[in-house]
Structure formats: C-alpha cells, structure tokens
Amino acid sequence: MSEQYPALIVITPLLAALLVSAAGWLRPRLCFPLALAGLGAAAAAATGLLVQVLATGPVTYRLGGWEPPWGIAYYVDNLNAVVAALVAWVALFNLVASYRAVMTDYPEKIGPYYTLYVLAVTGMLGMVVTGDAFNLYVLLEITSLTGYALIGLGGGRAPLASLNYLFLGTIGASFYLLGVGYLYIVTGSLNMADLAKLLTPLYGSLALLAAFAITLVGLWMKMAFFPLHAWLPNAYGFAPAPTASLLAPLMTKVMVYVMIRIMISVFTVEFVLQEVLVGQLVVWLAVAAMVAGALFALGQRDLKRMLAYIVVAEVGYMVGGAWLGNRLGMTGAVLHLINDAVMTFCVFLAAGCIYQKTRGTSFEDLRGLFKKMPWTMAALAAGAMAIIGVPPTGGFFSKWYLIRGGLEAGHWGFVGALLFSSLINVVLFFRVFEIAFFEPSGGDDSHGGHGGHEEHGGAVALAEAPLSMLLPLMAAALGLIALGLATGPLVQKLILPIIPAGLG
Amino acid sequence: MEEYIPLLLTKYNYWVYITLMMIGLWAMIAKNNLVKKIVGMNIFQTAIILFYVSIGAKYGGTIPIIQHGPGHGHGAAQIKALAYINPLPHVLMLTAIVVSVATLGVALALVIKIHRRHRTLEEDEILEQLRES
Numbered sequence: 001m002s003e004q005y006p007a008l009i010v011i012t013p014l015l016a017a018l019l020v021s022a023a024g025w026l027r028p029r030l031c032f033p034l035a036l037a038g039l040g041a042a043a044a045a046a047t048g049l050l051v052q053v054l055a056t057g058p059v060t061y062r063l064g065g066w067e068p069p070w071g072i073a074y075y076v077d078n079l080n081a082v083v084a085a086l087v088a089w090v091a092l093f094n095l096v097a098s099y100r101a102v103m104t105d106y107p108e109k110i111g112p113y114y115t116l117y118v119l120a121v122t123g124m125l126g127m128v129v130t131g132d133a134f135n136l137y138v139l140l141e142i143t144s145l146t147g148y149a150l151i152g153l154g155g156g157r158a159p160l161a162s163l164n165y166l167f168l169g170t171i172g173a174s175f176y177l178l179g180v181g182y183l184y185i186v187t188g189s190l191n192m193a194d195l196a197k198l199l200t201p202l203y204g205s206l207a208l209l210a211a212f213a214i215t216l217v218g219l220w221m222k223m224a225f226f227p228l229h230a231w232l233p234n235a236y237g238f239a240p241a242p243t244a245s246l247l248a249p250l251m252t253k254v255m256v257y258v259m260i261r262i263m264i265s266v267f268t269v270e271f272v273l274q275e276v277l278v279g280q281l282v283v284w285l286a287v288a289a290m291v292a293g294a295l296f297a298l299g300q301r302d303l304k305r306m307l308a309y310i311v312v313a314e315v316g317y318m319v320g321g322a323w324l325g326n327r328l329g330m331t332g333a334v335l336h337l338i339n340d341a342v343m344t345f346c347v348f349l350a351a352g353c354i355y356q357k358t359r360g361t362s363f364e365d366l367r368g369l370f371k372k373m374p375w376t377m378a379a380l381a382a383g384a385m386a387i388i389g390v391p392p393t394g395g396f397f398s399k400w401y402l403i404r405g406g407l408e409a410g411h412w413g414f415v416g417a418l419l420f421s422s423l424i425n426v427v428l429f430f431r432v433f434e435i436a437f438f439e440p441s442g443g444d445d446s447h448g449g450h451g452g453h454e455e456h457g458g459a460v461a462l463a464e465a466p467l468s469m470l471l472p473l474m475a476a477a478l479g480l481i482a483l484g485l486a487t488g489p490l491v492q493k494l495i496l497p498i499i500p501a502g503l504g
Numbered sequence: 505m506e507e508y509i510p511l512l513l514t515k516y517n518y519w520v521y522i523t524l525m526m527i528g529l530w531a532m533i534a535k536n537n538l539v540k541k542i543v544g545m546n547i548f549q550t551a552i553i554l555f556y557v558s559i560g561a562k563y564g565g566t567i568p569i570i571q572h573g574p575g576h577g578h579g580a581a582q583i584k585a586l587a588y589i590n591p592l593p594h595v596l597m598l599t600a601i602v603v604s605v606a607t608l609g610v611a612l613a614l615v616i617k618i619h620r621r622h623r624t625l626e627e628d629e630i631l632e633q634l635r636e637s
Contacts, residue, residue: 134596141603145610152614159617160630166611167532170545174552177600181556184593 005049006061006074009084010126012041017118024111032099035114039095039121043088046081046125053081054493060131060193068131069194075131079334079498083257084128086338087250090345091121093472097349098242100466101356105240106153113153117246120146124254133180133266134190136258137173140222144169147251150243151235161234168231172221179215182207183266192266203271212267216259223255225319226289229312233296237305241352244304248311249345253337256318260333263322269502273325280411286320287417289313294424303351303361306428307344310387313421314340320414321402327496327503329405332398334495339386339394339483346383346476350376353465353473366432367439372463375470377436382477384429386484389422394483401491517558524551538618538625542611549604553597560593562586 016038023030053059058077062068076084095117102113123143130136148169152162184190186207187198202208217228224232236248263272273279293313300306318340321333351361353376358365370377386395399418406415464470483490512519524547531544568591570583615625622630 134599138599138603141607145603145606148610148614152610152617157634159614159621160634163538163611163614163618166607166614167541167545170549170607171529171532173603174549178552178555181552181559181593185559 002048002052003061005045005052006059006076006129007063008045009042009049009088009129010122012045013038013118013122013125016041017115017122020118021111021115024115028110031110031114032095035095035118036092038118039088039092042121042125043085043092046085046088049076050081050085053078061129068191069189072130072132072135073191073193074129075193076129077498078494079260080128080257082338082494083254084125086341087121087124087128087254090249090341090476091124091246093475094242094246094345094349097245097352097469097472099468101240101242101352101469104356109153113150116146116150117242120150120246124250127254128257131192132190133183133192133195137177137180140176140258141173143251143254144173144222147243147247150247151239154238154240154243156238157234158238158240161231161238165231165235168221168228172218172228175214175218175221177218179211179213179218182211182214186211192261195266196268199267199271203274208271212262212272215262219255219259219262220319223252223259223315223319224312225315226285226292226312229289229293229315232312233305233308236308236311236348237302241304241348241355244308245345245348245352248308248348249341252311252315253318253341253344256315256322256333256337259319260322260330260337264498264500269325269500273323276325279323279325282323283320283409283411283414286316286323287413289316289319290417290421294421294428297428298424301363303354303363303366303432304348306432307347307351310347310425310428311344314344314387316421317399317402317418320418321405324405324409324411324414325503326405326408327499328401328408330499330503331491331495332401332403332405334498335394335401335487335491336398338490339398339480342476342479342483343383343386343393343395346473346480347380347387349469349473349476350380350383353469354380356465356469357463363432363435366436369436370433372461373465374462376465376473377433379473379477381429381433382480384425384433386480388425388429392484393480394487395480397484397487517555517561521551521555521558524548524554536627538615538627539612541627542608542615545611546604546608549600549607553600553604556593556597556600560590562589565589 016034020031020034020038023034049059053076058075060068061074061076063072063074066072098117102110106113120143123139123146126139127136127143130139148162148166151165152159180190183195186202186205187195189195189198199208221228236244239247263269290313293309293316297306297309297313300309318333318336321329321336354366354369354373355361357373382393386393389395389399399422403415403418406418528544528546528548528551531547532541535541535544565588568588618630619625622633624630
C-alpha cells in the first residue's frame with residue numbers, strides 16, 4: 001500500500017471526480033460525501049507519503065512499471081511531499097467549509113461544482129508529484145481549466161474576469177509548453193531527472209537559455225508575478241467565495257513550487273544564477289511586485305480584492321527569495337510557500353465566512369463585525385498577523401529568513417521592499433479592523449451620530465458563520481501559530497536537505 | 505544578410521510558427537470582439553502544435569510503423585530509426601489538441617454567460633456598461 005502513495009494521491013481524487021459527476025445526475029446529495037472521501041483519501045496518502053519520504057528519502061514511482069526516461073515517473077522528495085500534503089489538507093478543509101456556501105449560492109449546481117473542485121485539486125496534486133515536464137503541462141491545464149470554470153460560476157463580473165484569466169493563463173501555459181519543446185529538441189527527453197543529466201553538457205547553449213526564459217515567463221504568467229499579474233485581482237476578487245479560498249492559497253503557491261523545481265531539479269542553480277545581472281533583475285521585479293501589490297491593495301475598498309492584491313505582493317516575496325542566490329533566501333522562499341498557503345487560506349476563508357453572513361465583502365459590509373462574528377474576526381486577525389509577520393505566527397519566521405537572505409546577498413532593495421510591504425499590510429489590516437471594530441453595524445445610518453453607537457453595539461446579536469465553516473477557519477488560524485512554533489524542525493528536517501549544495 | 509537566407513529557408517518551420525503565434529497574440533491584444541480574441545487564442549495554440557509536429561518530421565522519413573519487426577526472418581532484426589519520423593512530439597500534441605479544444609469550450613461557455621449579462625460581445629461596450637454601473 002505505502003509504495004503506491006504517489007499514484008493514490010492523484011488517482012483517488014480523479015476517480016472521486018468521476019463519481020461526483022455521475023452522482024450530480026443521479027443523487028446530488030451524494031456529491032459532497034464522495035468529494036470528501038476522495039480528497040480525504042488523497043490527504044491521507046499525501047501525509048503517508050510525507051512521513052515515508054522523511055523516513056527513507058526520495059521516492060520514484062514508475063507509472064505502469066515503465067522505466068523513467070520512457071515512461072512517466074513521479075518523483076517525490078521533501079519539497080514536493082510537503083507541498084502535496086499542504087495542497088491536499090488545505091483543499092480538504094476548504095471543501096468542508098464550502099458545503100454551506102455552495103448550498104446557499106449554487107443549490108442547483110452541486111454536481112458540477114464539486115466535480116470541478118475535485119478535478120482542480122487532482123491537477124494541483126499531480127503537478128506537485130510529477131517528475132515529467134510534459135505531464136506537468138497537462139495537469140497544469142487541468143487545474144487551470146477547472147479553475148476558469150469555478151471562477152466563471154460566480155455572478156456579476158466573474159465570467160468576464162474568468163475569460164481574461166483564461167486568455168492570459170492560456171498564453172502562460174503555451175509558453176511553458178514551448179519551453180518544454182525547446183528542451184525536447186536539445187535533449188530528446190521529457191523526464192526531469194533525465195533532463196537534468198542530459199542538459200549539463202549543454203550549458204552555454206543559446207537554445208537552452210531560450211528554453212529556460214520562455215518556461216519561466218510562462219510560469220510567471222500563471223503565478224501572477226508582477227508585470228504579468230493583471231488577471232489575478234479580478235479573477236480572485238469576483239470568484240465565488242469557496243472558489244477564491246481554494247485557488248488563491250494554492251494555485252500561485254503550486255506555480256512557485258514548479259518554478260523552484262525547474263530551477264533546482266531540471267536546471268541547476270549554477271546555470272540559473274550564472275548571470276548575476278539576470279538574477280538581480282528578477283529580484284528587482286520581485287521588489288516591484290511587493291511595492292505595487294501593497295500600493296494597489298491600499299486603493300481597494302473591498303476585502304477580497306484587497307487580499308487578492310496582497311497575494312500579488314506575496315508572490316514577489318517567494319520569487320525574490322528563490323532568486324536571491326543564497327541558502328537563506330531559498331529556505332525563506334520554501335518556508336514562505338508553506339506559511340503563505342495557510343495564511344492566504346485563513347484570510348480568504350474568513351472573507352468567505354463574512355460573505356456567507358453579510359452577502360458582501362466591501363468595507364461597508366464589515367461594520368460592527370467584531371461584535372457579530374467574533375470568532376471569524378479573531379481568525380482574520382490571526383491571518384493578518386501572519387501576513388504582517390508578527391512573531392508567534394509562521395509569517396514572521398519566513399520573512400526573517402527572507403530578510404536575512406536579502407542582507408546576505410546585499411540586495412537592499414529587496415529588504416526595503418519587504419519591510420515596506422509589511423508596513424503597508426499593517427495599515428491595510430488595521431483599517432479593516434478599525435471599520436469592523438469601531439463603526440456601528442451597517443444599514444441603519446439614520447441611527448448614526450457620534451454619541452450613541454457604543455451603547456448601541458451591545459445590543460447586536462451574535463450572527464456567526466455556520467460551524468462547518470468556522471471549524472476549518474479555526475484550524476487554519478491555529479495552523480498558522482503551529483507552523484510558527486514548528487519553524488525550527490521544519491527548516492532543519494524538511495527544507496535544508498533539499499537546498500542544492502551549489503547555493504552559497 | 506546573405507548568410508541569413510539559408511537560415512530562413514532551411515528552418516522555415518520555425519518562422520511559420522513564430523508568425524502564426526504573433527498573429528494569434530495580436531488578435532488577442534488588439535481585437536475588440538471577445539470571440540475574435542478567442543479565435544486569436546486558438547491560432548496561438550495551434551502555432552505551438554505546428555511547432556511540435558514539425559520538430560518530429562524528417563526528410564524522407566515515413567510513418568513510425570515498423571515494417572519488419574524483430575523475429576520475422578532474416579534481415580528483420582535491424583530497425584533503421586532514421587527511416588521513421590519521431591512519433592513522440594505528435595503523440596504529445598494529441599494531448600495538447602485536447603487541451604486546446606477544452607480551453608475553447610470553456611472560453612465559449614464564458615462568452616455565453618457574458619453575453620447573457622451584457623447583451624454584447626464588444627469589449628469596449630462591456631467596459632462602458634461596467635463603468636456606468
């Protein structure tokens with residue numbers, strides 16, 4: 001059983017998606033339990049795989065028994081084992097939380113919604129465990145296509161936002177495919193481990209540089225790295241709440257993982273960082289991403305859109321960390337990938353809980369929420385602390401590593417932008433909390449005036465989100481603190497072994 | 505200048521794919537109608553499919569079905585790889601074609617949803633409506 005974990009991670013949700021789609025026609029009530037079982041099994045297999053990889057080292061899984069360069073191999077080491085476990089668990093928690101939201105918003109579309117949901121997670125898990133460059137493209141498109149549909153299900157401007165995402169996402173995926181094509185021309189192989197071997201004698205070839213650059217641009221487009229971020233804020237801002245809290249934490253993070261995988265496993269860090277100027281340029285782009293993401297977020301009057309711009313800034317943290325060219329930066333990037341998935345999940349899920357109750361996430365809808373939804377707001381506060389980087393949460397430690405990496409590389413711009421964007425995050429979240437804490441709950445502004453509202457607040461009845469949403473939210477908030485406390489072992493056991501020796 | 509002419513002539517498959525790709529990209533950026541943008545996207549994807557198909561082709565190569573398989577008499581043991589085109593990029597593109605058809609389907613479904621809401625497919629008119637609301 002345990003040697004089949006890499007396949008089970010992908011097969012169980014895939015089968016579950018087929019069953020959910022059939023159940024959608026026959027017994028819509030079965031859709032949710034089937035999806036839950038499929039993702040639960042995937043999460044269990046991913047956890048088992050993580051334990052196994054930590055105990056015995058990297059695992060290579062030959063699909064159908066074909067030897068790697070010919071068949072498709074799944075290759076799992078510490079890096080993707082932890083990302084797979086993260087994706088599976090976040091998707092599972094979000095699935096539980098999505099139950100009530102989908103019941104309220106799309107009661108007639110339960111079957112299609114959960115089919116797409118489970119397929120999207122299948123694609124993400126597959127992308128994480130696969131060791132084959134073309135297989136990765138196919139799984140990337142499975143996730144993206146289901147993602148477009150999940151976003152397009154929303155009302156209002158969601159279909160237009162989704163179509164724009166589709167255009168840019170398709171260009172990104174096509175660029176990735178083109179880059180893989182160049183690699184295939186020069187090596188005749190698609191297996192990542194095999195590619196790494198065949199590419200070493202070819203370093204210095206222009207075709208290889210072109211392949212690397214094209215692949216990177218494609219991936220940046222998919223992860224919304226700053227100049228290519230235009231699709232993200234609308235797509236995640238207008239998406240239905242349960243979709244946003246699935247895609248926003250996971251999709252960008254999985255793409256950052258793929259970038260790191262290409263940088264360290266297909267190519268080598270020596271190749272990636274041979275041109276110091278190129279590395280510097282990418283870090284400067286990351287600086288632009290952090291500053292621009294923070295500034296655009298300041299201009300928003302809607303919680304979800306503000307969070308979407310924070311995601312743009314967070315992508316800058318990770319890409320910049322990975323390109324700093326030292327161990328601390330890479331460690332910070334991987335650690336931040338883990339923390340950021342959980343904190344983005346936490347804040348988007350809190351926004352989903354707020355939407356469930358107030359039917360809106362604009363700043364006007366947030367008034368008086370601390371009294372009405374104390375638990376949700378407490379979790380949002382925990383997520384905000386992590387995004388700002390306050391010590392007991394994981395966000396502090398990953399930023400600590402990133403800043404130390406920036407200092408070691410002597411890249412003051414990166415350090416400055418990181419601190420600047422953290423400070424802006426403080427402003428952003430305290431503005432939200434000010435509205436939610438001090439302003440009287442919405443609607444009756446005839447009641448207004450400055451004198452009365454403190455007393456008025458006491459009478460507001462508790463209107464918390466349903467328990468099926470609150471419990472996953474609490475788990476995410478506690479997870480943030482747990483990740484922070486577990487930083488030491490996380491870095492020592494999990495991350496340091498996979499940092500390539502070539503990094504100074 | 506003259507040394508580029510053979511480059512142009514012998515590697516014309518690359519020029520064709522780049523040209524097609526740019527036509528597609530231009531349509532996606534410059535066209536106002538959403539369906540035309542989708543057509544541009546399809547041209548873009550087809551360009552990459554053509555690129556892959558062309559790198560598998562060979563002068564004088566035939567379809568990759570082995571004529572005299574091993575174990576059938578005397579001269580059968582030798583398989584001349586040079587005589588066959590490379591089937592792998594073609595097989596990859598079968599998958600890519602499926603992906604591009606699926607993308608087209610999702611895009612058209614989204615366009616129907618947009619049309620139901622805005623009663624138009626011209627991007628500037630849609631943006632106008634959004635600005636007014």
